[in-house]
Amino acid sequence: MKDASVTAKLPPRQLGRKRSSTRAELSHIALQLFVERGFEQTTMDDVAAAAGIGRRTLFRYFPSKNDLPWGDFDDLLTAMRAHLARVPADQPLVDALREAIIEFNRIPTDEVPYHRQRMTLLLTVPTLAAHSTLRYSDWRAVIAEFVAARRGVDILSLQPQAMAWAFLGVSISAYERWLRDDRSDLVELLDSAYDMLGSSFDESRHR
Amino acid sequence: MKDASVTAKLPPRQLGRKRSSTRAELSHIALQLFVERGFEQTTMDDVAAAAGIGRRTLFRYFPSKNDLPWGDFDDLLTAMRAHLARVPADQPLVDALREAIIEFNRIPTDEVPYHRQRMTLLLTVPTLAAHSTLRYSDWRAVIAEFVAARRGVDILSLQPQAMAWAFLGVSISAYERWLRDDRSDLVELLDSAYDMLGSSFDESRHR
DNA sequence: AATAGTAATGGCACTCAGTGCCAAAAAGGA
DNA sequence: TCCTTTTTGGCACTGAGTGCCATTACTATT
Numbered sequence: 001m002k003d004a005s006v007t008a009k010l011p012p013r014q015l016g017r018k019r020s021s022t023r024a025e026l027s028h029i030a031l032q033l034f035v036e037r038g039f040e041q042t043t044m045d046d047v048a049a050a051a052g053i054g055r056r057t058l059f060r061y062f063p064s065k066n067d068l069p070w071g072d073f074d075d076l077l078t079a080m081r082a083h084l085a086r087v088p089a090d091q092p093l094v095d096a097l098r099e100a101i102i103e104f105n106r107i108p109t110d111e112v113p114y115h116r117q118r119m120t121l122l123l124t125v126p127t128l129a130a131h132s133t134l135r136y137s138d139w140r141a142v143i144a145e146f147v148a149a150r151r152g153v154d155i156l157s158l159q160p161q162a163m164a165w166a167f168l169g170v171s172i173s174a175y176e177r178w179l180r181d182d183r184s185d186l187v188e189l190l191d192s193a194y195d196m197l198g199s200s201f202d203e204s205r206h207r
Numbered sequence: 208m209k210d211a212s213v214t215a216k217l218p219p220r221q222l223g224r225k226r227s228s229t230r231a232e233l234s235h236i237a238l239q240l241f242v243e244r245g246f247e248q249t250t251m252d253d254v255a256a257a258a259g260i261g262r263r264t265l266f267r268y269f270p271s272k273n274d275l276p277w278g279d280f281d282d283l284l285t286a287m288r289a290h291l292a293r294v295p296a297d298q299p300l301v302d303a304l305r306e307a308i309i310e311f312n313r314i315p316t317d318e319v320p321y322h323r324q325r326m327t328l329l330l331t332v333p334t335l336a337a338h339s340t341l342r343y344s345d346w347r348a349v350i351a352e353f354v355a356a357r358r359g360v361d362i363l364s365l366q367p368q369a370m371a372w373a374f375l376g377v378s379i380s381a382y383e384r385w386l387r388d389d390r391s392d393l394v395e396l397l398d399s400a401y402d403m404l405g406s407s408f409d410e411s412r413h414r
Numbered sequence: 415a416a417t418a419g420t421a422a423t424g425g426c427a428c429t430c431a432g433t434g435c436c437a438a439a440a441a442g443g444a
Numbered sequence: 445t446c447c448t449t450t451t452t453g454g455c456a457c458t459g460a461g462t463g464c465c466a467t468t469a470c471t472a473t474t
Contacts, residue, residue: 014442015441015442015449015450016440016441016442016448016449016451017439017440017441017442017449017450017451017452018450018451019450019451019452020451020452043429043430043431044430044431045430048453053452053453054452054453054454055453055454056433056452056453056455057451057453059431059432059433060451060452063432064431064432065430129340129341129344130337130338130339130340130341131337132340133336133337133339133340134333134336134337137336156383156384156387158377158380158381158384158400158403161376161377161380161383162373162376162380162400162403164376165372165373165375165376165377165379165380166369166372166373166376168376169368169369169371169372169373169375169376170368170369170372172372173365173368173369173372174365176363176368177363177365180363193365193369196365196366196369221470222419222420222421222471222472223419223420223421223422223469223470224420224421224422224423224469224470225421225422225469225470226421226422226423227422227423250458250459250460251459251460251461255424260423260424261423261425262424262425263423263424263425263426263462264422264423264424266460266461266462267422270461271460272459272460272461
């Protein structure tokens with residue numbers, strides 16, 4: 001009897017009907033509509049119609065309307081976790097985080113305007129801002145996990161949690177500044193923002 | 208002609224039909240149901256029926272189901288803002304915040320179990336956790352406003368924002384620990400948590 | 415008392431997000 | 445061609461939230 005688990009994780013040998021869309025496509029189409037007509041004014045029917053698929057199908061690609069602007073965020077998080085796992089042990093904690101987060105937020109120049117729209121929506125539309133909490137929570141978990149491993153403490157203890165929150169807050173502040181100024185550079189803003197945290201949470205303090 | 212604006216802010220001299228409920232009552236009734244049957248399993252119809260009012264009326268007291276567990280949080284925030292405004296100028300920044308927040312979270316002993324239920328819901332039910340962001344945002348604004356005023360910087364600048372986020376994160380972490388341990392004391396947890404922040408964000412650093 | 419003015423109530427009908435169910439479509443392999 | 449697998453999308457239903465409006469309860473005035 002062959003062991004099925006060997007290939008279990010790989011694309012399960014293309015069977016059955018092909019998917020008619022990708023999450024990325026749908027996210028893009030939805031974003032377009034949200035920016036044009038406004039988030040509240042756009043219904044899921046509108047999005048489905050614009051994408052040429054059924055409403056029911058749209059709900060299979062994204063569990064909620066709020067998830068549409070986020071696209072494939074989960075994949076990015078997975079990548080960031082993997083990146084952090086590969087960081088050499090001698091790189092200082094805050095440096096490692098700074099570098100990982102910045103890498104994670106480095107947007108190709110031609111996609112910058114697109115990303116601005118996305119983030120403007122996520123930070124200003126109340127429903128989306130609220131829903132974002134759940135994503136931020138995952139994001140914080142990645143940070144806290146890394147800090148906890150490095151410091152050899154429990155992930156639920158105060159320091160990893162506080163650092164994760166602080167990094168999140170500072171990142172969002174930097175994002176808000178970026179959105180306020182058309183000519184600003186996100187990476188620069190993030191970098192200088194983390195400088196402040198670096199001086200606050202350095203290795204010599206907190207045990 | 209008399210100037211109407213003189214009395215405009217005061218309770219406008221009891222006119223028309225009396226309110227049949229208070230926000231506090233309704234919040235309490237709803238919380239009871241949410242704990243018994245679960246948040247998702249309880250409909251607004253259920254809450255309205257339990258309170259003996261119409262569904263439509265319930266929606267006038269609370270704009271959404273998510274707002275029910277929060278009760279009169281806005282009033283508490285207003286009180287905290289007023290409290291901070293009265294803090295003597297010579298009291299160190301972090302001390303002032305620590306004291307204000309703790310005062311704000313000091314719960315009468317007999318209400319503790321009730322508050323535990325409320326916070327358990329708010330932190331564990333996904334919909335509520337997401338919606339809480341909006342309340343946290345108001346909370347952070349109070350903190351950031353105070354820090355900005357003290358340091359003479361813009362409220363949108365990095366330091367007030369970062370401090371507000373850090374305080375929020377540490378507070379929530381303390382709350383989560385409190386909920387995990389039945390015998391723990393919330394005020395103690397908050398107090399010791401802020402110790403860490405105090406050593407991080409002291410006056411000598413950051414310009 | 416009767417009346418006028420005011421504010422809260424709650425019923426009705428509607429929109430829209432989200433879900434369970436299931437038959438049909440679209441692929442591949444035998 | 446037939447069988448299996450997977451995706452699709454239509455239909456119907458629940459529940460949150462909203463606009464509209466007649467009714468109710470209360471106060472002040474005459």
